[in-house]
Amino acid sequence: MIQHSAVFDRAARLRRGVNLSHWFSQVYWEPGYTAGHFDAYIRENDLALVADMGFDHVRLPIACEPLLAGATGGMLPRDYLDRILRNIVRLIGHGLAVIIDVHPEDPFKRELAASPATAEAFVDLWRQLAAAIAPLDPERVFLEILNEPCINDAARWNDLQNTTVAAIRAEAPLNTLIISGDKCSPVPELLKLTPPDDGNVIANFHLYDPIAFTHQGASWSPPWAMLTKGLTYPADAAFVAEFMRGITDANALRHLREYVEIGWSAATYHAFVQPAVAWAERHGLPLTCNEFGVYRDFSPRASRLAWLRDVSGALADNGIGWTMWDYSGCFAVAPRDDAGVRAPDVEVVAALGLRPVAVS
DSSP states (O other): OOOOOOOHHHHHHGGGEETTTTSOOOOOOOTTTSSHHHHHSSOOOHHHHHTTTTTEEEEEOOHHHHHTTBBBBBOOHHHHHHHHHHHHHHHHTTTEEEEEEEOOHHHHHHHHOOOOOOOOOOHHHHHHHHHHHSSTTTTTTEOOOOSSSOSOOHHHHHHHHHHHHHHHHOOOOEEEEEESSSTOOOOOHHHTTTSSSOOOOOEEEEEOOOOOHHTTTTTTTTTGGGGGGOOOSSOOOOHHHHHHHTTHHHHHHHHHHHHHHHSSSHHHHHTHHHHHHHHHHHHHHHEEEEEEEEOOOOOOOHHHHHHHHHHHHHHHHOOOOEESSSSTTOOOOOOOOOOSBBBOHHHHHHTTOOOOOOOO
16 A cells, blocks of 8 residues: 555646546447447547547546446456556557546446345446556556445445445555445535545545536437526626526526526635535545536537636635546547547646647
């Protein structure tokens, strides 16, 4: 086990990162979780681009369902594990630290919440993952227990998370672990956690508040968020008053009124993270925010850029490392062009306080 103070040195490797979504998780299209997809979706030039943009780490979401489905005699498929390990090594080779994030879909989380057998399988999955990953450089490889647990029972999740931490520690004594609160890991759920008795842990939260702005028009959001397309940031009372004209949905109206009442702005976000900062200081833990972002299809561009600038700035100013969502999905820092080639969105890169990138 590393000395307690050294975990803050490890956390300094996670100052500014990006999520590599839809590579080993959230593959919603054919052929699915196959060698062909893994080899084609993220290529060497993508990894170089991530490093060139100035990110110091990536979060690698990994769906556990295909791993469990491919298990034989309780053992996870070795070829699948080896492919994950090879890609971690590739990422490290580009100078990037890597957060390994177990990132299942909602049906698995519902089973995890309801079934002791699924909880046992989850702990065993982590035991095997930890044993496979442990030989890699622990200064560069971080293990995140579960993305947005959604157990909907803070005490039960706390117990399961700490049980999983103990199982991982038996196999990977040196890696830094990342813990999160229940539900979608917002700040209030982090405050309910009792951290494990382990000196090598980083606490994590996600920040998408308010979803009326960050998830406007996203298909998986509540139906009322379909009515907030075009909402601007920072909150402007006159704009929102006009924006609400013609909207009759009670939930949409309530969220829009709250948007104005809270008055979301750079100062608001600085205040918003203070409870998490105080909680982490009380427990002697480093703090990170490894998801934040704005769905880009319907958000006004200038507003999206302002939000990314203000939120990443508030996090950095409070000593909180961050990992943007995401590399090239619907929140992208490097969207695909019409030819399918990924290129940096230089204005997003600048809004995040990263270096400009030359586009060839």
